[in-house]
Amino acid sequence: MNKKVLTSVLLGFLAVLLVVGLVYQFTPNVGSLFGKQSSGTPAITVNGQTVTVEEIQALQRSNPVLSATTEGILGEDLKTVAVESRIENALLKAASSGENISRADVNEQVDKVRKGNNLTDNKAWVDRLAQIGFTDASYREEVQSGLAIQKKQKSIADAAPKATEAQIKQFYSLNKDQFRDEARIIGREIVVADKAKATALLAQLKGGSDFATLARENSTEFKDRGGALGPVTGDKPAAVTQVALPPEVSAAAFALTGGGLTDVISSGGKFYIVKVEEFVPAAAKSYESVKKQITDQVNRLLQTAAAEKWFDGLRKSAKIDYLLPAWKINNPTVATVGGQDIPYSDVLSGVVGNQQFASLLQQVPADQAGSMVNQFLKPGIAEQLIEQYAAPTIVADKKLDLVGSRANLAQQLALYGSKDASVTDQDVIKDYQQNVAKYTTKASATLSEAVFTDRAKALAFRQSFDGKNFVQAASKAGGTVSERGSVTAGDAALNPALSKAVFDTSSLRPAGEGSVSDVIENGKTYSVAYVTDLVRANIKPLKEVDAVIRSQLLAQKRAEAGQAYIKAQMKDIKVDNKLSAVLAAQEKRIAAAAPKPATPATPPVTTTPVTTPPTASGTEPAKTPATTTPAPDSTSTPTKP
Missing domain, CATH: 1.10.4030 (Triger factor/SurA peptide-binding fold)
Incomplete structure (x- = not known):
């Protein structure tokens, strides 16, 4: 266990x-x-x-x-x-x-x-x-x-002992992320059902129009309070968290940490514009406000440690007799850490409890899964257990006020060792530049294509099409229409020339609610594309993704610093990792117990003399040693590569 x-x-x-x-x-x-x-x-x-x-x-x-x-x-x-x-x-x-x-x-x-x-x-x-x-x-x-x-x-x-003030404060200092108020915004929104109307309203707002006035006149939501996201007290709306807005809208609004207007954002068939008047960042709750909650958590950790110690004593003193050899298990020590033995069954518990293990069993045969588990999963689990078994010694040596089971202590030690980790503005900028593709939205559109066998007809149609009923107009002009539906720039399903014509907006001509492309030559045919719902490629600005990048980098730095700290503290603890020897002995034992394949009967042999071609001198060709060729055997199996 x-x-x-x-x-x-x-x-x-x-x-x-x-x-x-x-x-x-x-x-x-x-x-x-x-x-x-x-x-x-x-x-x-x-x-x-x-x-x-x-x-x-x-x-x-x-x-x-x-x-x-x-x-x-x-x-x-x-x-x-x-x-x-x-x-x-x-x-x-x-x-x-x-x-x-x-x-x-x-x-x-x-x-x-x-x-x-x-x-x-x-x-x-x-x-x-x-x-x-x-x-x-x-x-x-x-x-x-x-x-x-x-x-x-x-x-x-x-x-179990009760939490001390020092233990409670230590837990709070290392786990402040657990005790934080969510980020909030004070702001207003305008929600309309028509994209063109939303675009026009955004232009008015950028031109200096009053947001609350336009919200009262146009918004389908909260118009009675000027679009305020939260209840209004005096003249100021209450701050709201991200759940107050649809996910895509809140993502854009909460990215405006310096305040400002979002673009028009589509969600659920509606179009949103949000004005962020004030951004209230997430902040740690005060120690006094969460002391009771933390005290309960630390007391539970102390109970966990007491239970672990009690069970360790049970397991160590257990008298186990195997009555049937078939059910006797091999449970050797896989590592010794400061005089404490880690049984192989602890590693196996980690394997069975690993989320990837059950998935692996479904994907590959059991023999291959066993090999992969031995090679990749067991060593990692053994290393984690070694750190966990070392954790109580490190905590005692450093006189830290950390409590809990071995696993709890290892986790808290990692937090202690990473408490000074930080992320600079330069770190964020570098990550953004190296991973800009992650923050780029590809261009997309809804596409219909008319294919003509005559270039002149394609050109004439392109010039005359007024944006009304593309299918009917193209068919009347002699084209064959294909509804491509939603497409994305770089989509492998699109001809490169067609993709360029669709997403190179400089070549598109407005027509009705969409745009018509130039004539595209494709071998002996000529296409004209009709593009609607065009969304241009967009790279999110750094300020919009700064918080996300900073959070990810901090988590990465903390993980690295925490592991480095534990490794450094373990230098003075004697560790004997025997996992490789245990696995080698297991493989040898399994191989020895495997049934031996039956020895096949010696197949009949035919002898075929092989001669060389006559020499230029006309002398009798020399005979080479005979080669033996096994007779065909219908029961033989091909050798696996």
Whole structure:
């Protein structure tokens, strides 16, 4: 079990049992919710408690990841995860068995499950239990165990130390981004249903017209308050957050950190113009305003640390006996950090819990997936675990007021090591220049094309078309019309010459609600394009994307600085990473256990003498050694490249 989720096990074992109800499932790193079987084949004993073959197999069947394969490296790994989960579940139950749980408490929880799953009928209840391997009695035993674990957890949480002022302040200083007011704007909007009208209104605003007056006269929204985005107190609108506007509109408005007018923005069939009168940047909340919230968080971290320490003691002192060799797992130490051993099962918990792992299993065969996991995933997870196991020592040596599980401490150490990271204006400018394509919107349009076989007819049509009913007019002029729909500059589906004619706006002639292109020669045909809804290519100005770039660069710098800090502090901690040796031993063991291919019978051989052509002197050609050619074998398979 990955110890960072141990508290979730203790806090939520019963909750998970009840939420899942009667649908048995496996949650990685948490263990199974499987109850005692009425019978089964003993496979393992854990501190005297029996784990059966049927329990392990049910756990494997219940999850597509664990049942993905039983062969090769990956098969052995998945078996290890299943067995280790059953061992840890048995430990939790055994350690909580002394808690006193009343029959009334059990009945109350069972009744909730039955009502929640519409199983108040006794026969339906018993039938459903049988489907997942329970009897009513065994299910009640499982509920009792869950309540006992919950009660045990509470006693551990109650005994955990409470947050000190120094710990609360340290958490606040490293996690200020969690406690921030959102950015807001004070502004007004004009919303109309017609793009041409919106464009005309924008021109008036740029010419100096009063925004509130035009909003009262034209806007379909908030016209009674002059388009103010928030309620007006006195003469000033209240500030609003981004959710007050449609996403594309808020993105443009909140980019105006210095105030000003947006362009006309289309959203949901409406056209918006926003005037930002004042930009209120996001800011950290004061310590006193969030102290109660932080205190609760730090107390939960202290409880997590206490639970992890308790479970470490359970696992270390566990007496495990494998009754059946088939279910004995290989769980060697993959690394030793300052005298602490990291078991291989911790790495595997990280693998199974990795979001990319299940996706990988669906994309490639299991043997290839196993190789890729060994090569790429396990080493990274092992390095993370090494940092986590080193974290408590670093925190103690540096006398830092950080608390939590090993994983929590590693995360907080990274934040501590990156607290001075910053982004300069030069950093932002450089990133913008290097990635300008990311901030460029390609030109787009709606396109209809008329193709003519005669250039003169194409030219005549181009000159005479007045913008009314392109399809009808082009067909009447002898052209064949193709509706291209929405197109983008550089679209591979467009002929380069056609794309240039459409998006080189200097060659377009206005016609009705759109524009008509020059005649485009394409081999023996000639095209005329009709362009509507043309949107020119646009590069967002730096001021509009500054905040986004700055945030991304800061996150990157913090990640790099945090990792560098932890690596630097680990120089004085003895680390022995044995993962490569563990994986090599596993590969050797799997190869040795693999069934040997049957030796094929020796095929019959035909001998064909090979002679050289006669020499120029006319002497008898010399015989070369005979070559052997295997007879055709219909059962042979080609060699894989």
